[in-house]
Amino acid sequence: MTRPATAAALDPATWVDAHGDYLYRFALARVRDPDAAEEVVQEALLAALAARHRFAGRSSERSWLTAILNRKVADWLRAAVRRRARERAKSDRWADGLFTPSGKWKVRPGDWSADDPGREMTRAAFRQTLAGCLDKLPARLRQAFVLRHLDEQPAGAVCQAVGATPTNLWVMLHRARLRLWRCLTINWFGDDPAGRRGGGER
Amino acid sequence: MTCRRAAALITRELDDPLWAWQRAGLRFHTLVCGDCRRFRAQVGAVDEAAAGLLARPAGFGPAALSDGTRDHLKGIIRDELGRGG
Numbered sequence: 001m002t003r004p005a006t007a008a009a010l011d012p013a014t015w016v017d018a019h020g021d022y023l024y025r026f027a028l029a030r031v032r033d034p035d036a037a038e039e040v041v042q043e044a045l046l047a048a049l050a051a052r053h054r055f056a057g058r059s060s061e062r063s064w065l066t067a068i069l070n071r072k073v074a075d076w077l078r079a080a081v082r083r084r085a086r087e088r089a090k091s092d093r094w095a096d097g098l099f100t101p102s103g104k105w106k107v108r109p110g111d112w113s114a115d116d117p118g119r120e121m122t123r124a125a126f127r128q129t130l131a132g133c134l135d136k137l138p139a140r141l142r143q144a145f146v147l148r149h150l151d152e153q154p155a156g157a158v159c160q161a162v163g164a165t166p167t168n169l170w171v172m173l174h175r176a177r178l179r180l181w182r183c184l185t186i187n188w189f190g191d192d193p194a195g196r197r198g199g200g201e202r
Numbered sequence: 203m204t205c206r207r208a209a210a211l212i213t214r215e216l217d218d219p220l221w222a223w224q225r226a227g228l229r230f231h232t233l234v235c236g237d238c239r240r241f242r243a244q245v246g247a248v249d250e251a252a253a254g255l256l257a258r259p260a261g262f263g264p265a266a267l268s269d270g271t272r273d274h275l276k277g278i279i280r281d282e283l284g285r286g287g
Contacts, residue, residue: 021266103204109240149253174213
């Protein structure tokens with residue numbers, strides 16, 4: 001079997017068996033919709049096939065494929081967010097419910113951990129809870145949040161890419177973060193508002 | 203500044219730099235408001251952890267291509283290779 005020298009490290013015939021599930025998981029974690037995940041994996045594989053002669057061998061086959069998939073996932077998320085971001089942000093009763101009418105915390109942020117919260121974050125069980133909280137976000141908020149972190153660009157650049165006003169995107173990201181934070185407060189740290197703790201510990 | 207407003211600035215700060223007057227207002231508010239200080243530390247940690255989780259797909263549990271999709275994808279690749287790319 002002879003292959004062009006530049007493609008020596010690539011073996012497209014084995015891609016599906018060698019990397020298919022990995023790529024699918026990668027896509028699914030980001031787009032969350034199984035059909036969409038399969039679709040972007042297929043698009044990525046086709047794009048990789050078309051570009052395989054340009055593979056320079058500087059990275060492994062898997063990370064090369066993953067980089068291509070990452071771009072396809074970002075395209076998909078941008079399109080999804082673009083569809084929603086032009087709508088005027090509606091009021092969010094859930095987020096409003098975190099505050100009193102005068103703008104104070106209704107349930108005061110509790111004490112998460114006596115030690116550095118960063119240490120807590122490394123545990124596998126914590127990651128599982130966090131993944132569950134991400135999945136509980138309404139689709140549009142999850143998409144905006146994932147895109148924000150996938151692109152690793154300032155929100156301003158993300159706004160441009162999705163044709164949203166900064167305010168609209170900020171509102172979506174704000175709501176996503178409030179929900180994530182609240183979800184973890186309840187499901188991981190235990191709902192222990194600071195206001196209640198004053199009464200004595202047990 | 204209300205806590206509601208402070209919370210909005212605290213999360214915005216994770217995306218974009220605030221204006222000087224917003225930063226000053228937020229600094230003053232968090233100086234006197236322990237709740238918002240706590241929220242700021244917590245929501246920042248959550249954001250960072252979520253970003254870390256999204257950088258590694260394994261965190262979302264097992265998932266695999268269906269056999270049908272797997273065959274379909276293999277077929278596409280085979281056809282494409284057969285055409286000489």
